[in-house]
Amino acid sequence: xxxxxxxxxxxxxxxxxxxxxxxxxxxxxxxxxxxxxxxxxxxxxxxxxxxxxxxxxxxxxxxxxxxxxxxxxxxxxxxxxxxxxxxxxxxxxxxxxxxxxxxxxxxxxxxxxxxxxxxxxxxxxxxxxxxxxxxxxxxxxxxxxxxxxxxxxxxxxxxxxxxxxxxxxxxxxxxxxxxxxxxxxxxxxxxxxxxxxxxxxxxxxxxxxxxxxxxxxxxxxxxxxxxxxxxxxxxxxxxxxxxxxxxxxxxxxxxxxxxxxxxxxxxxxxxxxxxxxxxxxxxxxxxxxxxxxxxxxxxxxxxxxxxxxxxxxxxxxxxxxxxxxxxxxxxxxxxxxxxxxxxxxxxxxxxxxxxxxxxxxxxxxxxxxxxxxxxxxxxxxxxxxxxxxxxxxxxxxxxxxxxxxxxxxxxxxxxxxxxxxxxxxxxxxxxxxxxxxxxxxxxxxxxxxxxxxxxxxxxxxxxxxxxxxxxxxxxxxxxxxxxxx
Amino acid sequence: xxxxxxxxxxxxxxxxxxxxxxxxxxxxxxxxxxxxxxxxxxxxxxxxxxxxxxxxxxxxxxxxxxxxxxxxxxxx
Numbered sequence: 001x002x003x004x005x006x007x008x009x010x011x012x013x014x015x016x017x018x019x020x021x022x023x024x025x026x027x028x029x030x031x032x033x034x035x036x037x038x039x040x041x042x043x044x045x046x047x048x049x050x051x052x053x054x055x056x057x058x059x060x061x062x063x064x065x066x067x068x069x070x071x072x073x074x075x076x077x078x079x080x081x082x083x084x085x086x087x088x089x090x091x092x093x094x095x096x097x098x099x100x101x102x103x104x105x106x107x108x109x110x111x112x113x114x115x116x117x118x119x120x121x122x123x124x125x126x127x128x129x130x131x132x133x134x135x136x137x138x139x140x141x142x143x144x145x146x147x148x149x150x151x152x153x154x155x156x157x158x159x160x161x162x163x164x165x166x167x168x169x170x171x172x173x174x175x176x177x178x179x180x181x182x183x184x185x186x187x188x189x190x191x192x193x194x195x196x197x198x199x200x201x202x203x204x205x206x207x208x209x210x211x212x213x214x215x216x217x218x219x220x221x222x223x224x225x226x227x228x229x230x231x232x233x234x235x236x237x238x239x240x241x242x243x244x245x246x247x248x249x250x251x252x253x254x255x256x257x258x259x260x261x262x263x264x265x266x267x268x269x270x271x272x273x274x275x276x277x278x279x280x281x282x283x284x285x286x287x288x289x290x291x292x293x294x295x296x297x298x299x300x301x302x303x304x305x306x307x308x309x310x311x312x313x314x315x316x317x318x319x320x321x322x323x324x325x326x327x328x329x330x331x332x333x334x335x336x337x338x339x340x341x342x343x344x345x346x347x348x349x350x351x352x353x354x355x356x357x358x359x360x361x362x363x364x365x366x367x368x369x370x371x372x373x374x375x376x377x378x379x380x381x382x383x384x385x386x387x388x389x390x391x392x393x394x395x396x397x398x399x400x401x402x403x404x405x406x407x408x409x410x411x412x413x414x415x416x417x418x419x420x421x422x423x424x425x426x427x428x429x430x431x432x433x434x435x436x437x438x439x440x441x442x443x444x445x446x447x448x449x450x451x452x453x454x455x456x457x458x459x460x461x462x463x464x465x466x467x468x469x470x471x472x473x474x475x476x477x478x479x480x481x482x483x484x485x
Numbered sequence: 486x487x488x489x490x491x492x493x494x495x496x497x498x499x500x501x502x503x504x505x506x507x508x509x510x511x512x513x514x515x516x517x518x519x520x521x522x523x524x525x526x527x528x529x530x531x532x533x534x535x536x537x538x539x540x541x542x543x544x545x546x547x548x549x550x551x552x553x554x555x556x557x558x559x560x561x
Binding site: 071074077078080081082084085086088089208209210213217224225226233236237240241244267268270271272274275277278281284 | 490493494496497500501504505508509510513515516517518520521524525527528529531532534535536538539542
């Protein structure tokens, strides 16, 4: 056993211990399990929100994009800042509506707002369809990190099965409290590790940031700016806009909102989080440093750039610590995704089909579903190959379709009927699936359009279809009135 | 009126509207190529702007709480 593997196993055991200890002193009703009894203060909500930002996608994918694509990777820094500035105003509205109402999920919010359990079922299905590929991506990252760090001694399969089993145990026992506690460990480790290597590697190999970027610009001219076609400024701006729009549409974010004790928590977080996400900058620095130090990683292998440069530069102990931090970026968001998926399937699908079920039964169903969702994700992870990125992008496009429905119900009563919102979502989702299967881009759909239009993110087409159908149906149906809390 | 809340639109304007003009390598700022420095600058500015709005909002909320009509105040 290498020292790296020893460190990773140690941290792994610590995470499970923390996850299990988080339950102490709390009777696990569905409300405790899903939204922590709505008693979390600024720090825990901050950790849950931030926990969702630093996933294996940012850790491996952020450096991989900087390594393989260069400047287009910067979009990852932009959409968060915009989404946080909007959150200052948006999240308190959602939180206030949940006060005095038994809301534990995103689907609950829409079902009550529009007075339509059917809409709740639709939103729940969209949510789970988007969450599973996201979870698959975390497991895939976990497998890569463990097998790299152990020098191939532990295979990806073994790592994925073991990691998922651990996740299931602490999620079933502690729910969202487990996620919050392990988030604390994760964020401290990521902060130290990423800033540490993001400062050290450019200094060590190039003598400084400017020298590093100049060397890259000489070796790969144009890598530090956006190209004039393809991933151009138009692509960049439209992608940032679309991802900022989809940011709070992920079901696990809604659950995060409901955990808060009061609305000031969100305002404080909107101040801190933009600054906090600058950690991603150091992930970019590592990816850039790797360009000339470990050249030759092509395609999906670009995601290995961070681990490879670390492996080359440090001893096995350091690799273990960095690998352990990477594993936490997979396990913590993974646990939150599992809690959310279990909650929405039990509360918004099972409950609607079986109205006589008691609270106790629904809570039991939510937890029983966790191993099943995990199992499905493991099987998808082991079977899926390069289609993973496609699945994640599809997940993002899927949740973004909920945006019009949210905007139109922020007032006291929704402005349009539940039927129109359902029609819009269904039309938008069908468009997403069609565009993904056909791997269409604006350029293939409108070959005669100017380059700027061609480079626009294709997600806007589905959102456009959604909006048109929504307003057409809204014209012939009446909106509902929300019952007082 | 809380007109200062419109300040929150600045990050979006700087990060989205500014990109086509900031898309260049020179000049380097703090060791970073200009495009990256532009984005990092706006991310930091976002935190500063939101902190300002938070302070102004907190001050207004406190003032609003202090001017509750006398009828609503508990009598000593």
